[in-house]
Amino acid sequence: MRNLKIMVTGRNRRMANDICEHLENDRGYMPMKCAASKAALFEMTLNELPNVIIICSRYESEDTVKVFDILRESARNGAIDIIVIANEEDRKSFLNYSGLDRFYLQPRPVSLMTLYRKLEEIEAKIEEDADKYKLEEYVNDRNHDEPDKRHILVIDDEPEQLMVIKEQLKEFYRVTVLNGGKDVFKVLDKTKVDLILLDYMMPEMDGPHVLQTIRERPEYADIPVVFLTGMAEREAVLQLFVDYMPQGYVLKPSKQSELVAKIIDAIG
Numbered sequence: 001m002r003n004l005k006i007m008v009t010g011r012n013r014r015m016a017n018d019i020c021e022h023l024e025n026d027r028g029y030m031p032m033k034c035a036a037s038k039a040a041l042f043e044m045t046l047n048e049l050p051n052v053i054i055i056c057s058r059y060e061s062e063d064t065v066k067v068f069d070i071l072r073e074s075a076r077n078g079a080i081d082i083i084v085i086a087n088e089e090d091r092k093s094f095l096n097y098s099g100l101d102r103f104y105l106q107p108r109p110v111s112l113m114t115l116y117r118k119l120e121e122i123e124a125k126i127e128e129d130a131d132k133y134k135l136e137e138y139v140n141d142r143n144h145d146e147p148d149k150r151h152i153l154v155i156d157d158e159p160e161q162l163m164v165i166k167e168q169l170k171e172f173y174r175v176t177v178l179n180g181g182k183d184v185f186k187v188l189d190k191t192k193v194d195l196i197l198l199d200y201m202m203p204e205m206d207g208p209h210v211l212q213t214i215r216e217r218p219e220y221a222d223i224p225v226v227f228l229t230g231m232a233e234r235e236a237v238l239q240l241f242v243d244y245m246p247q248g249y250v251l252k253p254s255k256q257s258e259l260v261a262k263i264i265d266a267i268g
Contacts, residue, residue, distance in 0.1 A: 004123045007044065010032040012054030013086065015110070019054060022112055026120065027119070031072050034243065038070045039179050042159035045071065050070060050080060054123055055103075057086040060093040068097035071160050076101045082123050085110055136214075149174045150267060151192060155181050156199040161252070165197065165228075168256040173263070181210035188220050195247075197259075200229040200237055211244050211267075224266040228252055 006023060008016045008031050017035060023029040034044045036055075045053075055068060074080040082103035084094055091105055106115060152173045154165050162177040169175050176187055184203050188195065196214070200207040207227055215221050227249040229237050237249045247266040248259055 004029060004052060004119060004126070005048065005050045006031040006119070007048065007050040008032070008054045008056065009035050009036050009041065010054075010058065010085075011036050011060070012056040012085075013107075014053075015056040015058070019056060019085075019110070019115075023093060026112070026122045028117060029119075030182060036064070036067060037087055038067055038159045041068070041070050042162070043179055045080070046218050052081050052083065052119065053086045054056065055082065057084060057090040057094065060086075060090045060097075062093070062097040065093050065097040066067060066099065068110035073163070075103065079099060083115070083118065085115075088206070098136060150194040150263075151176065152197060152263065153178060153184075153187055153193045154197045155202075156197075157202040158199075160230075161199070165249075165254070165259065168254075168259055169263075174179055181205040181213075183212065184210055185201075188214075188217075188223075189208070193223055195224045195226065195263055197226050197228055198246075199252075200227050200249075208240055208244070211240070211246065216231065226250060226262055 006029055008020050010016055014098065020031045020033060023031045024263060032044070032048060034040050053071065066080075071080060071082060073076055082100060084103050085106045085108060086094060087108045091107070093245050094103075094105070104118060106118075144191075150173050152169055154162055154169075154174050155178045156162050156165070157180050159179060162179065166175045166177055176191070176193075178184065179185060180202055192217070198207045198210060202210075207215075207229075211225055214223065214225070218244075224247040226247050227237050227240075230252050231250050237246075248262055248263050
């Protein structure tokens with residue numbers, strides 16, 4: 001099995017299936033398939049840490065191209081190489097609408113040999129840089145009494161919002177992000193959480209529903225919760241204070257100083 005971790009996505013499912021089959025049978029890669037949605041791309045990229053993402057395009061528009069902008073930061077810092085397989089029309093759509101700083105364009109019909117050569121080139125570069133980016137462990141005995149960072153769980157259905165808040169808080173707190181509230185207990189059952197930042201408006205389970213389920217579990221009922229809300233929902237959030245007693249709310253889009261100040265108010 002090859003070392004390169006490849007994720008295949010895009011609207012052209014038939015092409016994606018063919019690419020995965022050829023990569024596995026011809027070259028020994030074990031590619032992963034991913035739906036072409038912001039939520040799926042965000043979650044799978046964060047969990048699987050692929051080296052390469054292959055986008056199989058089909059009848060692209062501005063909206064469908066913008067979905068892949070969620071990969072911008074990873075592509076910008078070189079953590080991921082992105083290959084877009086596109087015909088002439090889809091190529092124009094990516095060039096016109098994409099917010100990605102860098103990606104490779106491969107024309108259709110697909111030349112597998114060209115694709116394989118690019119993957120070999122990327123794999124060789126990763127192996128060449130392995131020593132350069134190897135982490136050396138250092139343990140500072142002088143800091144063994146320093147308290148651990150508080151743990152903040154952020155629940156929101158917008159991947160961009162999760163990434164922004166994680167960047168805002170990671171200097172001061174340990175941050176876990178969750179795309180939606182249905183899996184909240186998978187996190188709470190595994191690790192201690194000191195505070196939850198909870199989006200008010202979400203599909204499937206909205207913020208009040210998530211908060212209610214948390215308050216119904218005695219072992220988690222005392223975890224401080226701060227709502228993330230737009231101005232339009234502000235009055236609705238205030239009505240929740242009597243029933244569920246959240247520790248406050250922050251209006252979106254939130255500034256770093258406002259978020260940190262509200263967390264300090266809630267947990268010190």
